[in-house]
Amino acid sequence: TSAGAIGSQDAVAARAGVSGETLRLVAKRFAETGGDVHATVTRKKRELPPVPSPVTGEVEARLIAMACSRPPQGYTRWSLRLLEKHVALVEDIPNLDHSTIGRVLKKRNCVLI
Template sequence: MTTTGVHPASMIRRAQVLLALDTSAGEVDPGEVIAARLGVSGETLRLVAKRFAETGGDIWATVGRTKRAAPPVPSLVTGEVEARLIALACTAPPTGHARWSLRLLEKKVALIDDIPDLDHSTIGRILKKRNFALI
């Protein structure tokens, strides 16, 4: 990886797309031909051309795009949430149930004010990540 956070192959691929779309050397091949020759999709051609136009023709800004430093939305699942969820799964299941299920945990979490609402698939991923099996 480079210091910009972009894989070198991605930078090379975008540079190749820019060269193939360069109209200063004459007529440009159709997009399907360029895409097939470079081994990229038509959508990649469109996105690189769009980025080039958005950056005012700045080649380096187009080729060396950086990844965002943080995810766009902070995760609701923190270490504390994981710990609380595992602690809850270790308790006795509600009356009438032999064991906790993911959907039952989902309903219980929805009732607890200081734990964000999580769906059953998220709960399952958290438990699996910690090698916790509902028995």
Template sequence: MISKRYAETGGDVWATVGRKERARAPVPSPVTGEVEARLIALACSTPPKGHARWSLRLLEKHVALVEDIPDLDHSTIGRVLKKRNCVLT
């Protein structure tokens, strides 16, 4: 495979071992700075009646109800909160 690529590049070593350009751009993340801020504000608010604290699954259900925030699964919500050192208490 390397020898084929070396032949295709005309013997250019750096073109052979260098990184290839992506054929298409990566998919943009649905989590922007504004979405992240709204999510953290929701996690810091008081939990709904009947719940002692927020859980990731409960946040996932409430995010689905809010129109300004795109639907996010609980693992994405957990990554956002972990990135900002937010602890659900």
């Protein structure tokens, strides 16, 4: 392109080393901020504070201990949903859904056998 010519969106994205989607989002934000470059490139402040995870180190340890214990009578092994039901029965462990329990066990390389 000649000096002063902007070029296509794809050409601009390629020169900037970003994807066309990134360029589109930055252009949209630039328009939303009324052309304020600083507001466009700085991160937005969170509207709500982050919610702390209910899974503390102690909760993790108790959950792993439960998963390593003998399953209840009538079951040959623990499942994530069975753990979820038993966690709900323990008063000092927050209720956790089976997907959260699975993530905790996976993070600690604990496999239900």
